[in-house]
Amino acid sequence: MATFTSNSAAETESLGRDFARKIDKGDVVALRGDLGSGKTQFVKGVVAGLGSGNEVTSPTFTLIHEYSGGRLPIYHFDFFRIEDRQSAERLGLDEYFFGDGVCLIEWADKFPELIPPNAKWISFTTKSETEREIAT
């Protein structure tokens, strides 16, 4: 486990870029942390680091965003608005988890039992208005 300190959204994105180098096909990355702690920002970095030029925005409303053009297909999920396990299961997660790309899941800790045991967990903690602690 490694802990990083980020002092800006740009630094969080840069950490995501670095993290992207370690990602392989079939990886599931589970993100946890409060609203505004940098999860989407980190995903921006990962997507850019994987070589996709797609615009990364929060999938809160649409629940799944797909990004292509990089070295792996990327599936970006958000559990924020999902109320119960049954609804989360309806997303058909297994098809994505055992698919050909990489899955990044915001608010994964809402349904930890649905996240595969080999998932890479990343925690985001808000230390101050700008400072974030990111633990991988």
Add this chain to the structure above:
Amino acid sequence: MATILALETSCDETAVAILRDGELVASEVASQVAAHEKYGGVVPEVASRNHLVHAPRLLEHALDRAKIDIDQVDAFAATSGPGLASSLMIGASIAKGLAIARGKPYLAINHLEGHLLSPFFGEANIRPNVSLIVSGGHTMSIFVRAVGDYEIVGRTVDDAAGEAFDKVAKLLGLNYPGGPEIEKRARAGDAKRFDLPRSMPDSTNFSFSGLKTSVRYLLPKLRGNYLADVCASFQQAVIDVLVQKTLAAARKYDVDLVTISGGVSCNEAFRQQMARACAKDRRELKTAPPSLCTDNAAMIAFAAALQFAKGSASSVQEEIDPNLALA
């Protein structure tokens, strides 16, 4: 002029519309809000399964309502993106199937093009304008030169404006969808009580993530009666940014016309303030009628009719694209 049948299934609404010689003769929407309420959001699997249930029924209703036979349709259109892959697939497959079976053209329409043309609904002449699309999934300003000739001016780099409404509503314990709930409470609130951030003032892009975070940090500090004031202050912060950036774009591209569309453009306070700002700037404001602000097939049929009039058609081989770009 022609008869166009269009399907829209990009997110949670199943919709079918028929446009005949520029007149809307049928527009059926099976709102899935009720089905989603218990999930607190749009759940793709639920959405796509419901599209499959609703679409054939809506097709029949639409043809009945229009009093036409399916053989009288000159072209079949569907939204081919952006949206949820599993949902888009259903509308596009139906439209392609009908086009093949009837030997008529198929038109793949961009959902965002449907929105940005909707303020012109029923008109044949699209004047150059700066268009703002604001909904739950999108926030984007576009310089429109003509039908099919678009230049993206700015877009959200994080949350869509409508999504920010939804997230703040959730923080405040309000119901889904959050936009109308916040608007209702904002009417009785003081928009100046809380000073919330207007992000990226010098950029053409939009950002609402910081605003959401600010509300989140504000709430634990509050005591007593604050709900209406938070709603009003938050709503004002969103409106200020939308109005300021849209008018800046209109000046930059030197157009005398501004158009707004999408779910958030139904917000009454936003409409009024945008109208005042445009009038002050001596620019005309065109708004999409409220019935065309939420996802609907009429706007897709209208965009398809304009494309069809230009002689455009799509290949039935054309795949749906969850990230379909506008320009």
